[in-house]
Amino acid sequence: MTRSYELHPRYPAVGGEVVRGWDAAARTIEGPPAVLALDGPAALDWESAVTALSAALNARGVDVDAVDVRRGAAAWETVLERTGDGPGADPYYLPLASVPMAELYDELPAPEKPDHGVVIVFGPGAALVGHDVLWYADLPKRHAEAAVAAGELPVGVNLGRHQEPGDLRRLFYADWPVLDTHRDALASRIDRWLDLQDMSDPASLDGDAVRATLAELARGPVRTRPYFNSTPWGGRWAVDELGFAPHGGSTALGYELIAPEAGVLVGPGPQAQVELPFQLLCVLHPLEFLGAEVHEEFGTSFPIRFDYLDTVGGGNLSLHLHPRADYMRDQFGWSYTQHETYYITAARGEDPRVLLGLREGCDVGLMRKQVVAAVEHGEEMDVERFVQSHPAREGQLYMIPAGTPHASGRGNLVLEVSATPYLYSLRFYDWLRTDAAGAPRPLAHAHAFANLDLGRQGEDVRRDLVQSPRTLREGPGWREEVIGALPEMFYEVRRVVLDPGTTAAGPAAMDTEGRFHILNVSRGQGVVVETADGRGHELAFAETLTVPAAVGGYRIRPLGEETVHVVTSLVSRRS
Numbered sequence: 001m002t003r004s005y006e007l008h009p010r011y012p013a014v015g016g017e018v019v020r021g022w023d024a025a026a027r028t029i030e031g032p033p034a035v036l037a038l039d040g041p042a043a044l045d046w047e048s049a050v051t052a053l054s055a056a057l058n059a060r061g062v063d064v065d066a067v068d069v070r071r072g073a074a075a076w077e078t079v080l081e082r083t084g085d086g087p088g089a090d091p092y093y094l095p096l097a098s099v100p101m102a103e104l105y106d107e108l109p110a111p112e113k114p115d116h117g118v119v120i121v122f123g124p125g126a127a128l129v130g131h132d133v134l135w136y137a138d139l140p141k142r143h144a145e146a147a148v149a150a151g152e153l154p155v156g157v158n159l160g161r162h163q164e165p166g167d168l169r170r171l172f173y174a175d176w177p178v179l180d181t182h183r184d185a186l187a188s189r190i191d192r193w194l195d196l197q198d199m200s201d202p203a204s205l206d207g208d209a210v211r212a213t214l215a216e217l218a219r220g221p222v223r224t225r226p227y228f229n230s231t232p233w234g235g236r237w238a239v240d241e242l243g244f245a246p247h248g249g250s251t252a253l254g255y256e257l258i259a260p261e262a263g264v265l266v267g268p269g270p271q272a273q274v275e276l277p278f279q280l281l282c283v284l285h286p287l288e289f290l291g292a293e294v295h296e297e298f299g300t301s302f303p304i305r306f307d308y309l310d311t312v313g314g315g316n317l318s319l320h321l322h323p324r325a326d327y328m329r330d331q332f333g334w335s336y337t338q339h340e341t342y343y344i345t346a347a348r349g350e351d352p353r354v355l356l357g358l359r360e361g362c363d364v365g366l367m368r369k370q371v372v373a374a375v376e377h378g379e380e381m382d383v384e385r386f387v388q389s390h391p392a393r394e395g396q397l398y399m400i401p402a403g404t405p406h407a408s409g410r411g412n413l414v415l416e417v418s419a420t421p422y423l424y425s426l427r428f429y430d431w432l433r434t435d436a437a438g439a440p441r442p443l444a445h446a447h448a449f450a451n452l453d454l455g456r457q458g459e460d461v462r463r464d465l466v467q468s469p470r471t472l473r474e475g476p477g478w479r480e481e482v483i484g485a486l487p488e489m490f491y492e493v494r495r496v497v498l499d500p501g502t503t504a505a506g507p508a509a510m511d512t513e514g515r516f517h518i519l520n521v522s523r524g525q526g527v528v529v530e531t532a533d534g535r536g537h538e539l540a541f542a543e544t545l546t547v548p549a550a551v552g553g554y555r556i557r558p559l560g561e562e563t564v565h566v567v568t569s570l571v572s573r574r575s
Helices: 022-026 046-059 076-082 141-150 168-186 207-217 237-242 279-284 292-298 325-332 364-377 445-450 459-465
Strands: 034-039 064-068 118-122 133-138 192-195 203-206 227-229 253-257 263-269 272-277 304-310 319-321 340-347 353-358 387-391 397-400 406-408 412-419 426-429 470-475 478-484 491-498 517-523 526-531 536-540 544-547 553-559 564-571
Touching: 022 046, 034 046, 034 168, 046 064, 046 118, 133 168, 141 168, 141 227, 168 279, 192 207, 192 272, 203 207, 203 263, 203 272, 207 272, 207 279, 237 304, 253 544, 272 279, 292 564, 304 517, 304 564, 340 353, 340 406, 340 517, 353 397, 353 459, 364 426, 364 445, 387 459, 397 459, 397 478, 412 491, 412 517, 412 564, 426 445, 491 553, 517 526, 517 536, 526 544, 526 564, 553 564
Parallel strands: 034 118, 034 133, 064 118, 133 192
Antiparallel strands: 192 203, 227 253, 253 304, 263 272, 304 412, 319 406, 319 426, 340 397, 340 412, 353 387, 353 406, 470 478, 478 491, 491 564, 517 544, 517 564, 526 536, 526 553
């Protein structure tokens, strides 16, 4: 029997065992005296963590002295300036902060190795201090984001701002880039990884085992832990069909594979598991995971994402676009931009639509007036006077190159197959929605108009952006087709169609050819992905899987009694 969507895919640890509790972690510190650096993100409850670890060490007869590295942080005005957020900074976005963690401190402590016991130096950047043992205490990013959005974690979320309310803008564009760069530089020498999603009973894994596990995962198919965020426009398809139960009620944005926030669960089960950042696969094993050509072009950035937009039972997305390449580089600091595609996995209700591309002869001046009137006076915008409305057809891909205005209408489950940058939606109009306090949603419409591509209008949109499938390869009972590719987009989207009981194999075997693939079952019960070295990985309907470049040849075998569609994507080979 084919299994259903797995909410918590897990993989075994290699070379070590995931243990639970502060006492189990404390027992791994060999031979005090020692200086223990306890590093990690700003959003942790550091005081509770250090109190619990100190108690575990004290219970073993080990004296503890704790040193908070944050006490040496630079003045807040200095932190702002060094992260590109000084006077006159954009109120909506920041350039990705590239400052080293050390630049956010004026003074770092210099504890001496004690005669007995343990000195715990703790906080973001603790590894910058001389130490004998290095632990990394992690909390997946979704927790900080959700807490700030809900007002549940009012202080201590942002780097350098330990007594002030959290701010999402700084979290996204300043803190996370600095923290990620710092963590990635430590990955090869961390002695222990702690998962603090349960502060009272943390899970942890030896650093060598973390690296051995990542080395194993980098050579075979792997899923990340999925989750959904709730928004005012969100639907409930993933609640009803997949079993998600988000706190906010709706399943608006589904994080199937968004590399900067994705995690891989490692351990035997929920009683003992750590969530390791997906990004570490790219950092520690770029050639095996990404492939040589992709690594040369994108460094250790995993450049494609798969996520869901669920408006089934919800509302329209905002009308928005994404920065064009030069603007993205010069204003926001990304070396590549946020091209997107919408694949319609499900279309429900009466006349579901996709808004995409300008109408022929669009009056941009009038469009701007209506956008401003909506923002300043709460007047409705006549969206379809300026932007084309297309029927949302299940199995159709809609191409959205940067600079193209677009939105999913209500009633759709969209699989976004897009470039990894995901935090740059430059909005024109949000249907006059307000937040919980009744305030209008902030709209960066000046940025949006600065990036509006006037080059595609009318019939050009329908011809270029709503493409028909083109068969690439085929055999008995299967075919592989290109469903979306454009010269300006660095990746392409394909689909493998499999009749029941067939296998994409033989002369038409799937092969990474040195570039990672991403797979998503968009129709049918599921498939089994079988690699040339004998690994097998089942993939159910709606699940997403990464096939590393190192896999090489693999087969896709359909499950169940109906035709299966597998949407795939890869970085296009440059001629």
